[in-house]
Amino acid sequence: MIPAALAIARVKLVLELRRREVIFAMLLFIAATIVIVHFALSGDTGAGSRAAAGMLWAAVVFTAVLGLLRTFAAEQEEGALDALLLAPIDRAAIWIGAALAQFGFLVVVEVVAVPVWWVLFFQAGGPSIGTVVVALLLANIGIALVGTLAAALALGARTRDVLLPVLVLPLVIPIVLAGVTATYGAFGEEVGGLRPLGFLALYDLVFVALAWGTSEHLLGD
């Protein structure tokens, strides 16, 4: 299953490299969000820095939804999803391949966005970057898994562009809570130590198991 998932992820990443449809839009969106909130907070470095930590997570989630809306767009152009469904592969490979690609998109976006966020909000010292990076990586896995699952659910719906955020956002609230808590902790505040990171890892495992068990049915008729 892994070779098939990697082959599907590779195709999606190659297509994005050639077309630059998804990542470019995600980058613009997250950069605009960070800059707008920076001005909205008027450079407040007290409560504002905590708000900025929360804002990063909200921006990451909404940016991810933007990318997730295009999860199976390439497969729908010429009906390639039919070929994937008929291929002698575990259907979970289709979902894992798509989730891997989404994970890659998020990482690329954050590699650009997090330094911008840092420079704008934390000139006078911010949270421990290591903790934030680990939290983001764990969160990316969860968002990609859940988001791809929701994208598969919404695939046949005429109103999928509306349905997808409605499905995804409630499911990622635990990720945002744990991410924000981990980021506050990275300021040196005692808000649970490594527990938020542990929670994010557990969340990822639960959704791997859930999606693995349901992908056969989700991606069919």
Place this chain on the structure above:
Amino acid sequence: MEPPVVTLTECSKRFGDRLALRKATLTVAAGETIVLLGPNGAGKSTLLRLVAGLLRPTAGSARIAGVDATSAPRSLRAGIAYAGHRSQLYRGLTARENLELHARLHGTRDFDITALLDHVGLGDRADEYIDGFSRGMLQRLALARATAHQPALLLLDEPASGLDADGRLLLDATLRAGLGTRTQLVASHDDELPARLGARAVHLNSGSLA
């Protein structure tokens, strides 16, 4: 006697208020070629997608080699090929890259992709993105993809649409090559195709088999 490869039993498919296929019963023996004929909207594509396991019947059953088509195991899917109205290819990839992906999904690197593309007349366009391909070229590439892994069951939905005269000859030759050796189910508007192939014709009208 070998069991039938395809068995539809009182198989119906409804899309909303519309009954696309009405209690269709059909068996296709191993090695048999059947041409499905009928006007647009007769239910040919629905029937093929049910056999491919891409649709779930609303009532009745669609089975391949005795197994429910929608839950066909990987080993069975490895022997099925379906080419529908759309090419099932990735725009943004070249012709060669599309066939390479097909090979990877079938767990093999044994396909001679250059030979396949030459066979369907696309050898000199192998490394072009398919975005610029005409309908007929996409059909040729879809045919190459569908037959690359030498399926035991070939399902083609109006494969001649968009093909030029040479393309139609290629399609006829491909179908002839499969006579008796693989099971073929072809939806077509070409009333003469069954006679040309010496195949059984099955007529569909308004979702019902004649």
